Amino acid sequence: MALPFDDDDYGDDRKAPLLAKAVPGDNAEPLSVSELSARLKRTVEDRFGFVRLRGELSGVKRAASGHLYCCLKDDKAVIDGVMWKGGAQRLAFRPEDGVEVIATGKLTTYPGRSKYQIVVETMEIAGEGALLALLEKLRARLAAEGLFSESSKKPLPFLPATIGVVTSPTGAVIRDILHRLADRFPSRVLVWPVLVQGEGAAGQVAAAVRGFSAMPSNGPVPRPDLVIVARGGGSIEDLWSFNEEVVVRAVAECTIPIISAVGHETDTTLCDYAADRRAPTPTAAAEMAVPVRAELGSQLAELALRKRRCALRPVALGRERLDARVRHLPKPEALLAARAQRLDEASERLRRALRERAAGAGARLDAQGARLSLPLLRHRVERAAERLVRAGLTPALLQRQFDVARKHFAPVARVLPQLDPDKPLARGFARVTTATGHTLTDRAQAEREPTLTLKFRDGDLTVVPNALPRRAVRSKEPGAQQGDLF
Structure with a gap:
């Protein structure tokens, strides 16, 4: 059977075999693809059983199963990576594209695609610069959603009756807050104990904030009027739990005013941006929460004094105006002087008139006295008696008339008592x-x-x-x- 090409195609006089033939004494048995893939897998895993890679995350996605798939790359090469569900749940940050990380794991192959990849067991951010870059990226994304808007900030109550504190119950922070509140204005404090750093801290802090917000106002436990999220100072890694998105969203969605007091004055977390007020220290948060009772007492005393002055000021002004008007009024004795003089003149005229009238009456009495002499009066009585006799009105005549009338009414008088209704x-x-x-x-x-x-x-x-x-x-x-x- 002739071949479809010439011998010159091989450059020599040999001809390519059509069928594979076993050569006696040959120990190079042909391998299947699966066998080769398995040998490559064992070789790679034995040689690179523990590696640490530094690279930039790309194509990060989380499958429905919980596994994390991504690529690690630099300026010259790229390698696929996978992180199983258990390791992905333990991550201390949220992987995103563009974040530079250090991944620890082992290399293996994926025979289905003839590719090699790294199975990541732990993943950390590569240095503080990369961590700050991730923080800034998260801050910009949450700010774009309006979580840090000033219009959504709630005013702090002037004098909260109950204060909720989210912090570690064993640290110095809670003691500082309680001591400061006792010095300024003793208030009821509800402490929700949480982890403030490490694995699970972000979830506990978010659950505590949401728990305070969900408390009923008329429940057996009083609902706080103010919440303080507090933690002491530390490195950016120690404070990272308060940069987690779950914490930031819980603080922004809380219906109770929140003061964020995480770290020292120079420390800033995303929780500070989402809170209604940021305090440089936990002690400063307690000072923001309540006023000083002694200062309130002095303010009340000052307000009472001002109230008293305001009430008395119109009286004082009225008294001043009255004094000014009194100075322009005439003297009472000046007003009464003319009337007093007329009274004196009238009194004098009255005395003179009484004396003159008494003198005139005495003269008239003396003039009439001659007419009232006893002989003259007897004469007038005698003349009146004579006129009475001539008129026929003697007492005997009147008595006879009375007797006749008495006899006429005698029967009526006897019957009248019988008619008395009583x-x-x-x-x-x-x-x-x-x-x-x-x-x-x-x-x-x-x-x-x-x-x-x-x-x-x-x-x-x-x-x-x-x-x-x-x-x-x-x-x-x-x-x-x-x-x-x-």
């Missing part, structure tokens, strides 16, 4: 009258009156007819009943 009262009878004294003879009239007067022999009795119980009495007519007045 005469039968002595025999046990009573007379019913109205309040005006009108005698009643009918029951219907008596029922219409609000009050009745019963006249007895020894006095009157006022009764109310409608308030008296009624008892039936036997009437002269069969079957008839009459209400008893009593």
Whole structure:
């Protein structure tokens, strides 16, 4: 069978075999692809069982299974990386593209694609510069969402009744806060104990902030009016839990005003940006939370003094105006001088007039005295008696007229006592009258009156007819009943 190419294609006189033939004594048995891949995998894993790579993350993605897939690259090469779910959950930061990291793990191969990759066991940020770059990138992303907006900041209460503190219960921070609050204004403090650094610290801090925010206002435990998130100073790695996105979102979404007091004055975390107020130290946070009670007392005293002065100022001004007006008023004695002079003149004229009138009356009395002499009076009486006799009005005549009138009225006088309506009262009878004294003879009239007067022999009795119980009495007519007045 001829070959479809010439011998010159090989450059010599040999011809390519068509079938693979086993050569006697040959120990190079052909390998399958799987066998080669397995040998490469063992060789790579044995040779590179522990490596540390420094590179920039690229193509970071987290699968639904929880595994983390990424690439590590520098300016000349790139290698695939995978981090299984258990290791990815223990990461202290959130991997993102562009972050320079140091990954620790082992190299292996992926036969399905004939590629080698690193199985990452731990991943750390490569140096403080890379950590700050990651922090700045996260800060810019959260700021773009409006988590650090000044318009969303809530004002701090002037005097919170209950203060919630999120911090470690064993550190010096909580003691400093309690001591400062006791010095300034003793308040009720609720401490939510959390880890402030290390694995799980960010989740505990976020859960504590959300727990305070979710407390009911009328529950058995009083809901805080103010929350302080506090931690002492440390390196950027120690404070990294307060830069975690879960903490920042919990602080920004809290419905209670929050003071962030993480680290010292020069330390800044993303929690400080999200909080309603940042305190340079935990002690300063306690000072922001409550005022000084002694200063409040002095302010109240000053306000009371100012109130008193404000109340008395119109009185003082009125007194000044009154004094000014009084100075322009005339003297009382000047006002009364003319009237006093007229009074003196009138008194003098009155005395003179009384003396003159008394003198005139004495003169007239002396002039009439001559006419009132005893002989003259007797003469006038005698003349009057004579005129009376001539008129016929002697006492005997008047007495006869009285006797005739007495005889005429004698029968009437004998009958008059029998007609007296009160005469039968002595025999046990009573007379019913109205309040005006009108005698009643009918029951219907008596029922219409609000009050009745019963006249007895020894006095009157006022009764109310409608308030008296009624008892039936036997009437002269069969079957008839009459209400008893009593």
